[in-house]
Amino acid sequence: MTGLTKRGLLAGAAGIGAAAIIPSRRAAAQDMPAHERELYAAAQREGQLTWYTGQMQAEPSEAIGRAFTERYPGVRVNVVRSTSQVAFQRLSQDMRARVRQCDVFSSVDQSHLTFLKREGHLLEYRPRNAEGMLKVVRDLGDPDGLFQVTYLALYMLGRRTDRVSEAEAPKSWQDIIDPKWKDQLSVGHPGFSGAIGSWAVMMRKMYGVDYLRALERNKPQIGRSAADPVTVLNAGERTIGVGMPSATSLLSISRGNPLALIYPTDGTLMVPAPSGALKNAPNPNAAKLFMEYFTGPIYSQTVRQYFGESLRPEVPAPDGAKALDQFAAMTPTAEEVEKGIPEIREIWRDIFGV
């Protein structure tokens, strides 16, 4: 409770809403729904599961794992967090080596899960708790229920509050290719970050490849992860972050770093990030239980503390974030992502040199 209260001071009313929900967590452990209780009994015998994730950062990912074990004592979560591309690389390598290690796989790149589904690598299991999720979230998941959206990643612009005022700050993706932002921008890399890949795909779709060339003329500092601009802005190296993830940014802001988010008028990138249990999971029951946990309320309560979007109507949006219906959003289709990202990576490297 103390941690939450502190945050409540920072963020006001929304925090209090969350504080009211938390005490119910303990009680919930007793009155587990029947389908969860059954799975839990079986999962206890397995005792653990391994979760490859590229969705949230390391710290929240660890907390998600801990909250699961708290809710289902005796089932430990091995959290393997990296960028989504790396996580998928590891999974590909596991498969090539015919090693069964991963139970549940989470990525910000939808194409990873559609690929896994198409190749028959996903466990045929539709979590019951998914029925209680927000409609917009439910609709973004797999129609057959083999994978669910477990994270709505938002990518937007950000600024150093002490260097760029709200008035002079760019308002849209289009604004940042203005030459006045030369040497001011910071951005991740589509070869490392699936989110930046999706973003670049959308920019090409909306404004053509010339957009990226114009961006290059502004000499953005290129990092790897979409979260790199948070570090770069905190350091004061650059003043405008491009494609900054809202969760990591809000966490950094809550710690006192001089940052602010900008919701671009031409559309905040909303990347529905899916998760699925694997068919050859070494701990299939724990994997199913984890999918129930993903789609249930405790997961949303946990991620909102780390500024992840709530997936359920009864859990409020994270502190400092706009509610999902208050801003313009854009979402690439799974097909656009799957086909577009490999192309855009090559285009990007030809334009930016790395």
Add this chain to the structure above:
Amino acid sequence: MPDSGTLSARGPAAVAGSRRVTWLGRLRNIEPVMLLWIALIGVLLFLVAFPLAKLFVVSFEDQRTGAFTLANYAFAYGRERYINALVNSLLLGLASATLAVILAVPMAWAVSRTDMPGKGLTWATVLGAFILPPYLSAIGWILLAGPNSGFVNRFWRDLTGFEAPLFNIFSFEGMTLVIALNSFPLVFIFVKAALDLVSSEMEDAANILGAGTWTAMRRISIPLVMPAILGGFILVFLEAISLFGVPAILGIPARLNVVTTQLWQFFEWPVRVEVAAAYAMPLLMITAGLIAVQKLLLARKGFVSQTGKGGERRLIRLGRWRWALFAWCAGVGLLAVAMPLFVLAQASFAKAWGRGFALDNLTLANYRLLIFEHEMAMQSVWNTVWFSATAATIAVLLALLIAYIVNRRLVPFGDALAFVAMAPFVIPGIVMAIGFYAAYAAPPLALYGTAALIILAFAARFLPIAYANSAAAIRAVHPEMEEAARILGSGRLHAVWRITTPLVRKALLGGWLIVFIVASRELSAAIFLVGPRTRTMAVLLYDMSEAGNFEVLAAFGGILLVITMAFVGIGMKLLGRDFMLRRG
């Protein structure tokens, strides 16, 4: 077999002389050197040759059918961007190695041969630079020399009023500097150890013939340790072209693509191991070339300085110049250790490092999170320590045996053994990992995700360091000391155990420490071999470097440093106080 006669003649006598037949005695009867040779070949085949051969074969295989093809090569060298990366890596290696030699040789000479003050500080610098992993140092240097935000550049702007930064770390020069500042200890340790063995009599002789201190150093001391300097140069070169962390952290913002970051691209889905293998092949040839050059340069010259005939070592009095040398050492220490460490420490204790230093910005929360709450942090600490220690032990034992056999020419084709032992260092860690991955990850061995895979890869990857170290140590012990023992009736193993081993023991422990430290900070080889339960600190730090949470990353770096320091401290205690500051 030059010594088999001695062995068989001596064996039965020893057995007859004592009813207790030791394993050593038994081994003597069956020509231990030959057995050892066969065993070593087996181990080297397993650790080095097979993964490399697999890599070679795979580079000619079609990804789907496995049929012979040259398409991988055509693809790997088919684009200008890929070729540029290769050139960038070579230039980076040469520049870093040159700078490392420039930094290290005066320091080694000052510490070994002169009365320069503050030698303890210099040692601390060397140790600190060695322990500090390159990727941590790179992050520290971003804080110091980021073109806009770096402390150094801000200070420079305030001082001069210029707009342009003094030094942009996101550049080729920046990468060179960070790599050299992290790897100069390799040169220092080799050169210092070699200088320690040069007796003052040689310099005295030069002095008597009219040479001053400067000339004697230039014409006598430094040429005598040329093998060590060259060895260090080559190691730094190879380290530089194999690094993944620094190019990823500094090179991408600098828009500089190098071999390792290019290889990473070949590992993007769909994984093109075959192309990566083809792309890695020229590096093997470069190594072969380097070793040939080294041989050529050192050929037909004698470098033996430890003869068992005594010899005095005195410190050279430098007068006022000792302060100039001290300033040099202190400057390197400042750049390599003190400054990056200071900014990292500041970040690790900060709530929000963007706010800079302020009392209300101080916190221990980052450390608390890692030590008590983080699921992987402590596990990775333990993994790191025991993987590195095991790998170092394997590497040093193996290297010593090979170095001895090769140096004393006990077997035919000894040079081939040496080549195989040296080969791994030239392969970028990522490629080494691919080789191991291709060879051993899948059944029948199915080592993927196990500790064994990482330990073996570490042992193989750092075998060259251990080997260079052992070879230098063995080379400096003239065979006549062993021969004296042999003449007095000792067997070869006995002579080695009682004469050679004590003489090289400290060098070996030094080698062990070096391997331990570099293994504990190794990123390139580890990043593709770790499984969920075998992540090392380096991999976790790299993952954190992408996570935008710099405060926690810096704190974890702090933990890594404290652990390594503790380990080195224990090592030094075991080795005796004189180990690090030994004089002659």
